[in-house]
Amino acid sequence: MGNLAVKDITKSYGNHNILQGVNFTVNDGEFVSILGPSGSGKSTLFHLIGGIRLPDSGQIFLEDKQINGLKGSISYTPQSPSLMPWRTVLKNVLLGGEIVGKHDEKRALELIERAGLQGYENAYPHELSGGMKQRVAFVRSLLSPQPLICLDEPFSALDEFTRLEMQKWLMSIWQENKRSILFVTHNIDEAMFLSDRVIVLSQKPATVKREFTIPFERPRQESILLTEEFLDWKKAIYRELSEDV
Structure with a gap:
């Protein structure tokens, strides 16, 4: 709730x-x-x-x-996507859950695909467009437990x-x-x-x-x-x- x-x-x-x-x-x-x-x-x-x-x-x-x-x-997403540049797309979206000890890679991959980012799971933020970065940031928010x-x-x-x-x-x-x-x-x-x-x-x-x-x-x-x-x-x-x- x-x-x-x-x-x-x-x-x-x-x-x-x-x-x-x-x-x-x-x-x-x-x-x-x-x-x-x-x-x-x-x-x-x-x-x-x-x-x-x-x-x-x-x-x-x-x-x-x-x-x-x-x-x-x-779960807070600022104007800038604030992705960790040394983490892949998959690792970035898992970050919020990891902080509280939750790791649902299956769900993460499902949402990455739903976000139109299939094939970019192992890409790094510098390889993404602005819109793609925002999708990653929002998927991260959805996977966070708050x-x-x-x-x-x-x-x-x-x-x-x-x-x-x-x-x-x-x-x-x-x-x-x-x-x-x-x-x-x-x-x-x-x-x-x-x-x-x-x-x-x-x-x-x-x-x-x-x-x-x-x-x-x-x-x-x-x-x-x-x-x-x-x-x-x-x-x-x-x-x-x-x-x-």
Whole structure:
């Protein structure tokens, strides 16, 4: 179960108030995206959930257990894939499980194949394209034992075509595994296409301005990106973001 509850989180660095009374949840098996203006504290929020930093006040619960300052509770994929250059694709995806004493090579090979990386099991990161590296990083997250996966703008460095292909791939893999995902992005289309809910943060000090429940049925096809309904929802989210800019 991957239920996350962020309750009244506040965080400052010196005189800079970054987060102020942030509240939201991620339900088990849910895909939730966070949108906010640049510098609104989205990455800081991930650092707090991941136990890298402590909030000044408030509580973070995962599966009803408080995880303030507790490292290793979530699987975290930053903007860069952060693969170990001296480890092969197979060894990289097994890393998260190895850290906690789990080694499921059969499952790893199945997911590598599902990710379109069959034949690259023994390749090294420098031999892969950007999109391939991101697939390896996400497979590593799926094989890690933590119930919640946090993805911090994983496709921001990719070109538009590769980005859409990665979004479709991520959605198909997620629907098969149904892990809880918290996803940070600056891209409204991406957030809407992938998510069950979209959380909009305000400018600093960030708080939750509004939550949008995305109504489109799954599995989703890229054709919805061009529909009038999709555009109407995009306009509503854009208005929430632009009011702060």
